[in-house]
Amino acid sequence: MKLYVLQNPKVGRTDAVTDFTQVEGSKTGDAPQCPVCGKYLGSRPLLPPIRVELEAWGARWGDVAFGTSDEILVSSKLDTLFVESGLVGFARVEDVEVVKVKRRRSGLGDPPHFFLAAIDLP
Numbered sequence: 001m002k003l004y005v006l007q008n009p010k011v012g013r014t015d016a017v018t019d020f021t022q023v024e025g026s027k028t029g030d031a032p033q034c035p036v037c038g039k040y041l042g043s044r045p046l047l048p049p050i051r052v053e054l055e056a057w058g059a060r061w062g063d064v065a066f067g068t069s070d071e072i073l074v075s076s077k078l079d080t081l082f083v084e085s086g087l088v089g090f091a092r093v094e095d096v097e098v099v100k101v102k103r104r105r106s107g108l109g110d111p112p113h114f115f116l117a118a119i120d121l122p
Helices: 076-084
Strands: 018-022 050-056 064-066 071-075 090-103 114-119
Touching (some): 050 114, 071 076
Parallel strands (some): 018 064, 050 090
Antiparallel strands (some): 018 050, 064 071, 090 114
């Protein structure tokens, strides 16, 4: 089995750094807990409707947007490629509503459609 690790790139190392934050008042679920010791294993997951603010730091939108939680946003293009390639590892994929966009560079067009992808914890 191959594992792929996604890391949030540093600004300046790529031209497609994209971040997201949840909109204030967003609903969240219970944080996952270890069934043996009860310790928390991650952050509280976002629940639908998922509303976010996007921030682009480069000259183009990334296919992955990172936030402050265990969840990521994936573009519809990446979601399609992920499924077509037979890759697994997303516990759920939810539609996202982008309510605000911040562009750090001028000339950047509209963002792609994003989905929230929750990582499947073993």
